[in-house]
Amino acid sequence: MKKLILCFSAFLCVLAGHTQDYEFVKNAEIDSIIAEGKALYYLEMASWYGSDIFLERFPDKERGGYLSYTEGDESTFVYFTKGNKPRVTCTITFDHTFNTETAKVDGKERKFNKVEKELHAFRQKALAEVNTDTLFKIYNNTSLNLIPLIGEKVNKMYILTGPQEHGVMIFGNDYLLVYDKDHNLLSKKELHANIIVADFENEEGLKSYSGVHSHLPSTGDYITPTDICTLMLYEKFAEWESYIVMSEKYLSLWDCANDQLTVVTKESWDKVIEQKNQEKQD
DSSP: OEEEOOOOHHHHHHHHHTGGGOOBOOOHHHHHHHHHHHHHHHHHHHHHHHHHHHHHHOTTSOOOEEEEEEETTEEEEEEEOSSSSOOEEEEEEEOTTOOTTTOEEEOOOBOOOHHHHHHHHHHHHHHHHHHHOTTOOOOTTEEEEEEEEEOSSOEEEEEEEEESSTTEEEEESOEEEEEOTTOOEEEEEESSSSEEEEESBOTTOOBOOEEEEEOOTTTOSSOOHHHHHHHHHHHHHHTOOEEEEEOSSEEEEEETTTTEEEEEEHHHHHHHHHHHHHHHHO
16 A cells, blocks of 8 residues: 655645636536446445444344435435345434434334345345456555445446544545446456555554545546545545545545535646646746
8 A cells, every 4th residue: 555645735735826827627527427426425425424333233133234325315224134035123223413312213124125135136236246256455544445336227346445543535446337237247447556545644643634546547537436425425524625536637626515516627737737847936
């Protein structure tokens, strides 16, 4: 793993001071990336807080597995038993605030509903792929988190690497599996070519307020949905103001305070940097 202590607040100053000089980019692909990134975030939040509540409220219940899904403004977490015929043993429903004090907790045992049955079958299919293909890597002090997105034509399984130590967030070592509606695998790819462990603070306790990483052409032109999900999960703990993802053609700036994305062309960015450097020389 590569550990980076990141502090790129200077980038923000440059961006803020020359907004009129940038070529801003907006398109359907970027809209889709934002939507999927936020959808992944809501599912992971339900899994985070749902697991905590389940372990606290029902310590004696059988350990099996869990699923999370969203319906409207609510996110639902269910814990289920092991075996070929699993049953739900706990259902926890959150509103958009994920306030654990107002979450609805139901400890009654029941069968899967239609949505849960499909999600369980989908997850088992993807999990079997992860367990048998050497494409998927697991690093020390991390775990692979499977997050399903059910679509109208295809189903996607995003796989993120989650840290098992405090004070870091992980970018990279993430994957996307695409299936048809019968759970037949259509494609699979590694989204980032490496893994970056970004520290919230270093050993001296000095905080960073922003960060950056770059994308190879194989990853894509823009920030990924997994990048957005990771930032939304950890940005408040890190107290970051922003994050930048740079590709060959574009620069993606994520506003951590408002959860908004701005994309500008790399060409216009380079011109502004060149202008700033010239001003310093003069």
